Amino acid sequence: MSNAFSHLLVLGGARSGKSRFAQGRAEALTGKLVYLATAQAFDEEMRERIALHRADRGTRWSTVEAPLELAETITACSTSETVVLVDCLTLWASNLMMADRDMAAATEGLVRAVLAARGPIILVANEVGLGIVPDNALARRFRDVAGRINQEMAAAADEVVMMFAGLPLALKSKG
Amino acid sequence: MSNAFSHLLVLGGARSGKSRFAQGRAEALTGKLVYLATAQAFDEEMRERIALHRADRGTRWSTVEAPLELAETITACSTSETVVLVDCLTLWASNLMMADRDMAAATEGLVRAVLAARGPIILVANEVGLGIVPDNALARRFRDVAGRINQEMAAAADEVVMMFAGLPLALKSKG
Amino acid sequence: MSNAFSHLLVLGGARSGKSRFAQGRAEALTGKLVYLATAQAFDEEMRERIALHRADRGTRWSTVEAPLELAETITACSTSETVVLVDCLTLWASNLMMADRDMAAATEGLVRAVLAARGPIILVANEVGLGIVPDNALARRFRDVAGRINQEMAAAADEVVMMFAGLPLALKSKG
Numbered sequence: 001m002s003n004a005f006s007h008l009l010v011l012g013g014a015r016s017g018k019s020r021f022a023q024g025r026a027e028a029l030t031g032k033l034v035y036l037a038t039a040q041a042f043d044e045e046m047r048e049r050i051a052l053h054r055a056d057r058g059t060r061w062s063t064v065e066a067p068l069e070l071a072e073t074i075t076a077c078s079t080s081e082t083v084v085l086v087d088c089l090t091l092w093a094s095n096l097m098m099a100d101r102d103m104a105a106a107t108e109g110l111v112r113a114v115l116a117a118r119g120p121i122i123l124v125a126n127e128v129g130l131g132i133v134p135d136n137a138l139a140r141r142f143r144d145v146a147g148r149i150n151q152e153m154a155a156a157a158d159e160v161v162m163m164f165a166g167l168p169l170a171l172k173s174k175g
Numbered sequence: 176m177s178n179a180f181s182h183l184l185v186l187g188g189a190r191s192g193k194s195r196f197a198q199g200r201a202e203a204l205t206g207k208l209v210y211l212a213t214a215q216a217f218d219e220e221m222r223e224r225i226a227l228h229r230a231d232r233g234t235r236w237s238t239v240e241a242p243l244e245l246a247e248t249i250t251a252c253s254t255s256e257t258v259v260l261v262d263c264l265t266l267w268a269s270n271l272m273m274a275d276r277d278m279a280a281a282t283e284g285l286v287r288a289v290l291a292a293r294g295p296i297i298l299v300a301n302e303v304g305l306g307i308v309p310d311n312a313l314a315r316r317f318r319d320v321a322g323r324i325n326q327e328m329a330a331a332a333d334e335v336v337m338m339f340a341g342l343p344l345a346l347k348s349k350g
Numbered sequence: 351m352s353n354a355f356s357h358l359l360v361l362g363g364a365r366s367g368k369s370r371f372a373q374g375r376a377e378a379l380t381g382k383l384v385y386l387a388t389a390q391a392f393d394e395e396m397r398e399r400i401a402l403h404r405a406d407r408g409t410r411w412s413t414v415e416a417p418l419e420l421a422e423t424i425t426a427c428s429t430s431e432t433v434v435l436v437d438c439l440t441l442w443a444s445n446l447m448m449a450d451r452d453m454a455a456a457t458e459g460l461v462r463a464v465l466a467a468r469g470p471i472i473l474v475a476n477e478v479g480l481g482i483v484p485d486n487a488l489a490r491r492f493r494d495v496a497g498r499i500n501q502e503m504a505a506a507a508d509e510v511v512m513m514f515a516g517l518p519l520a521l522k523s524k525g
Contacts (some may be wrong), residue, residue, distance in 0.1 A: 130479075
């Protein structure tokens with residue numbers, strides 16, 4: 001493969017510029033750009049917001065919704081001719097939790113799908129564990145789940161970047 | 176200009192040592208030290224705390240209060256003979272939000288004022304986006320606003336540092 | 351001493367992999383492994399969880415509980431033949447606050463005990479200050495206390511590492 005990496009994980013907090021950075025990295029690669037959106041449109045406002053983001057990405061991108069079956073969608077979409085961007089793992093984790101899925105199995109399936117992908121995969125995830133311990137038990141459980149997914153994906157990735165204020169910080173680089 | 180940088184942004188969480196670090200960097204430069212305070216004294220306790228901080232900085236510093244009109248104050252205070260420290264952007268953002276100001280316009284004005292300043296400007300800002308998504312809508316909006324300001328200022332700065340436990344981590348360095 | 355460091359501080363958010371990393375670093379050193387646990391078992395579930403963690407660490411480790419008298423326990427346990435792991439400072443701070451202890455004095459005592467230790471000490475601490483300002487005053491105070499302890503320990507440590515998604519980022523390195 002001529003692409004400079006296979007699997008990049010972009011971590012960051014809210015408004016850290018992670019999606020924009022990930023998109024820029026994807027667009028710098030050669031291949032058909034596929035955006036795997038994990039956001040779910042529960043109401044009209046959300047639908048409009050998703051449509052706006054899609055318009056922003058422009059015509060070079062095709063968008064596939066994968067709120068739950070992310071591993072399967074990666075397997076279906078990734079070819080040697082594509083660059084797949086997953087935005088984001090943390091929303092996917094939230095969707096899975098609401099659907100009462102087995103998180104460990106889902107994470108394992110995702111890692112397998114990413115490692116088996118035939119083109120580069122760029123994954124965006126939120127870092128949510130650096131505030132005070134949340135009052136409510138669901139938030140604490142979500143924080144654990146999101147953190148475990150980030151650890152698993154970071155271990156599987158060739159390159160991991162942490163974003164602060166729009167600036168990337170390398171956590172793991174390709175040898 | 177003989178100073179080693181023009182615009183430094185110091186990011187960090189609560190009790191990360193960002194103010195102390197920023198102050199040390201300012202004091203290492205040549206020039207009249209001007210402290211632009213964005214904190215507002217709403218009660219007697221706050222007034223005492225602000226007075227204490229001012230006494231701590233010592234007689235080398237003069238203090239100017241700029242809870243809202245920060246861009247104008249920077250323009251008024253920065254000369255080729257001054258070192259201006261803004262502490263902090265996140266309190267300023269909070270003051271603006273409470274005063275129902277246009278955040279995008281205010282941020283743009285701040286960037287313009289910083290870039291046009293004739294002496295070095297050191298800006299302190301809080302990183303607030305690395306916890307769990309807040310329950311209340313105002314906190315979520317504030318998190319977005321603070322994050323956007325940090326991104327804009329980081330893009331405009333020559334040097335960006337992130338503080339953890341009193342230790343600086345370089346995110347952007349002057350070429 | 352043949353060990354590569356004397357005092358290592360491992361910082362990180364929830365599920366950042368800090369305990370595992372600290373344990374790996376301890377096991378790579380020569381000496382009797384002593385785990386100083388600051389967690390308190392308030393109920394049966396907690397007791398089981400602590401027992402499970404203890405079993406996970408295996409027979410190379412001996413465990414000493416030090417929910418409050420951490421400095422004294424370090425002084426008692428550290429010899430030129432031991433590697434002491436403290437997990438974690440943030441739970442200790444929480445225990446002290448609940449017991450209404452003097453935090454500044456306790457932190458000072460801890461720093462003194464660590465600096466006087468005769469073998470390597472590895473300390474784990476949570477970074478909790480990078481979310482939105484908490485609503486409740488106790489959480490805000492705890493955030494301040496935990497942040498101050500982290501700063502004091504980082505200043506005293508030879509090496510400081512920040513964990514993100516299981517990956518270490520060097521904040522301070524020896525020599």
